[in-house]
Amino acid sequence: MTVAGDPREETLFAPVRSQTAFEETVDRLGTAIKLGLLPPGAKLPAERELCAKLGIARSTLRQALTALAQSGHLRAVRGRSGGTFVAERPPPADPPSAELLARWRDVCDWRLAIELGVVVLAAERSEPGQLAPLEQVVDELDGLLEDFAAYRQADVRFHLGLAELTGSPRLLAAMTEAQGEMTDLISYIAHPPEVLASANAQHRRLLAAVGAHDTAAAAQAIAEHLHGTEHVLAGLLPAG
Amino acid sequence: MTVAGDPREETLFAPVRSQTAFEETVDRLGTAIKLGLLPPGAKLPAERELCAKLGIARSTLRQALTALAQSGHLRAVRGRSGGTFVAERPPPADPPSAELLARWRDVCDWRLAIELGVVVLAAERSEPGQLAPLEQVVDELDGLLEDFAAYRQADVRFHLGLAELTGSPRLLAAMTEAQGEMTDLISYIAHPPEVLASANAQHRRLLAAVGAHDTAAAAQAIAEHLHGTEHVLAGLLPAG
DNA sequence: GCCTGAAGGACGGACCGTCACACCATTTGC
DNA sequence: GCAAATGGTGTGACGGTCCGTCCTTCAGGC
Numbered sequence A, B: 001m002t003v004a005g006d007p008r009e010e011t012l013f014a015p016v017r018s019q020t021a022f023e024e025t026v027d028r029l030g031t032a033i034k035l036g037l038l039p040p041g042a043k044l045p046a047e048r049e050l051c052a053k054l055g056i057a058r059s060t061l062r063q064a065l066t067a068l069a070q071s072g073h074l075r076a077v078r079g080r081s082g083g084t085f086v087a088e089r090p091p092p093a094d095p096p097s098a099e100l101l102a103r104w105r106d107v108c109d110w111r112l113a114i115e116l117g118v119v120v121l122a123a124e125r126s127e128p129g130q131l132a133p134l135e136q137v138v139d140e141l142d143g144l145l146e147d148f149a150a151y152r153q154a155d156v157r158f159h160l161g162l163a164e165l166t167g168s169p170r171l172l173a174a175m176t177e178a179q180g181e182m183t184d185l186i187s188y189i190a191h192p193p194e195v196l197a198s199a200n201a202q203h204r205r206l207l208a209a210v211g212a213h214d215t216a217a218a219a220q221a222i223a224e225h226l227h228g229t230e231h232v233l234a235g236l237l238p239a240g
Numbered sequence C: 001g002c003c004t005g006a007a008g009g010a011c012g013g014a015c016c017g018t019c020a021c022a023c024c025a026t027t028t029g030c
Numbered sequence D: 001g002c003a004a005a006t007g008g009t010g011t012g013a014c015g016g017t018c019c020g021t022c023c024t025t026c027a028g029g030c
Helices: A007-012 A021-034 A047-054 A058-070 A098-102 A104-125 A132-142 A148-166 A169-186 A193-211 A215-236 B007-012 B021-034 B047-054 B058-070 B098-102 B104-125 B132-142 B148-166 B169-186 B193-211 B215-236
Strands: A074-077 A083-086 B074-077 B083-086
Touching (some): A058 A074, A104 A193, A104 A215, A104 B104, A132 A148, A132 A193, A148 A169, A148 B007, A169 B104, A193 A215, A215 B215, B021 B169, B058 B074, B098 B169, B104 B193, B132 B148, B132 B193, B148 B169, B169 B215
Antiparallel strands (some): A074 A083
């Protein structure tokens, strides 16, 4: 009847993964903090406002906020000028889960697709002047070669900025998710300044290609950029 | 405080969409039928077996099967050699929802990213002989230029086959989802044989590039292929 | 110094999706 | 005719989520 291991069947009948609203909220906010999208000290919208935006009940939101507060990512302040704030001293990143490590190649492939699509569309659609903020980020990156945590956060801003250029909400969301997973994967890997410098040079070339509407060059540049990361992972992790 | 319309904030605090197991199951099976992955007359695994694969309770699975049976997509047969079968005469596709039409550009962008990533990885990784089945599909497509429904199903097989070449489960799943959304979008659009012939010629060029491990040419070919569809949609639908 | 307003914190009841389990009804093969 | 495999049905429990209500804390205005 059915050949065992047929990738189509396996995809079709793969387990239905129903994440609860609570889990998804913890993931979303946790990732945003981890990526620096919500920087230390940032104030979240008030609970009654945030639960409306997220489309969930306040009690559900509070479960998520409580969990993130207990893990040290958030800090709640009561009173009139209170609110929920991102902790000034975020807890150390926990090591990548075995589940994530097992599918690291899949994660990289996924990211390649998103980044490639983003870069091609950005090259087609970017208008003069839109690239200035990104060039600024690249300049900033040059000064962060010695501090990987800071470098990585600016790096995320760069890639998300590219995704914004496409004007596609879904690609921006996908890029955020992909960067979150990559951050988990690479957080425990040494990144010497020379490697970061070389990566940032690729950022520059990429930006130049996007500005020139040269989709082929942009695609080439991002592919090289990502393959660098992939080779490092391939050397450290079991074959995927 | 917060600038209204900031794409990052909107992504971060976008509504948390928790699909129920029931809904996701209906979507998955419904899409598979619509795409021809489960062809008319095909027998689904027994309920007790399928619910285990899907990781849901049998009662939940039955809700989904009942819904699909009532809409005419499935037919249940009792008794020892019974089972749940895909209807021989599938009901007509319902017109694309307003919600889908509203974000058609987003869907196209999304698909571009997936297809681009798939094609690049396939070009890097494909081994001699793996392309034979796909070439066969392309030959088959040449004979279906007059029957769009049949053409489209073979077309889906072609694109999913490419995704399989990457060996990435996630990309295969994403491709399946993307093809499902595209099918909804284009089902109500006229596709003259000349257009289909030209599209299939692009398939051939794409396959040649993949076989030659020429990533740049492959990317170029798929981009042209998809832009064709996009221009047709852009002409018929309100600007996205 | 008190009051108001805005924020987080806590509780209880209700609803609904999901699960696990047992059992019924139907058909086919031996 | 019996056994086995299948879809069909019902019941009770659990858990996540929602909604409403009220409490607690604290800054700022009068």
